[in-house]
Amino acid sequence: MLNRILILTIALLSITAGADKTKIDERALSYLKRYGYSTCESSSTSKVRCSESPALMLKTFQRYFGLKITGKLDKSTRAMMNRPRCTVIDKPSRSHGPLGMASGFKWPRLSLKYRIESFATDRQIKQEDQIRIIEEAFNEWSKYTSIKFVMVCPSCPADMFIRFERGDHGDGSAFSESTLAHAFFPTDGRIHFNSDFTWTAS
Incomplete structure (x- = not known):
């Protein structure tokens, strides 16, 4: 009986494999x-x-x-x-490093500190404008959550770490030519933007 099932299974697999010539x-x-x-x-x-x-x-x-x-x-x-995109995966899985749309990863407190460790080049957008835009983005998040975000100095202890990077930048998730940015689950806190793109204030 087992032999018959195995033979039938192999036959069905062969038919299935042969049918998909995509x-x-x-x-x-x-x-x-x-x-x-x-x-x-x-x-x-x-x-x-x-x-x-x-x-x-x-x-x-x-x-x-x-x-x-x-x-x-x-x-x-x-x-x-081929369209530029972030590295948030479309079908969530916790096996991926950069942030996917999964639940179960939470911050242990509602007041989070972030620091900006590197910037896009000044010829793209001034540093003061980058600081302002990032602050505005966090403030927008705060409107709809109970979390408050506070910017601290580049060398101060923090929960979230913002950097502009290029290509393979040492976090195991190298930027491709179409990747705009990626972030990692709490409580890792790394947020990386692709410096190979031209960033503007608008």
Whole structure:
């Protein structure tokens, strides 16, 4: 009986594997994995190994962003993948480092201190304007929560740490060319912006 079940299972798997001939390149698979759609991995020989149907992953991505659901890496899907974005994952998972939309991570108090450890270049936007804009953003958060945010000096003890970084900046989550920023769960507190983008006050 077990042999029959195994034979039937293998046959069904073969049919399923043969049916999905969706073409998807390694860059697209890497994107889907990074943002929570895939468990695919790329081997050292650049051959893509995947435990999920590419068509299913693409359909999930298309549904999430309100695109036409084709299950194919079409023009509109690729364009959406190429848009600048933050690294908040679309399908939450606590296994990811940068902040995903998950619950259960809380600050132990309602008064939080933040410090700005580095800035975007002055030719993009003046430091005083950056300080003002960040303060305004935290004040906006405070309107809808019980949390109060207080800025402290760059060397003072703090709960949150704001930096402008480039590329692989040592936190295990290198910026890609389309990543605007990322943050980490409480109580880590790191907030990083991509300096390769041009930041303005408007």
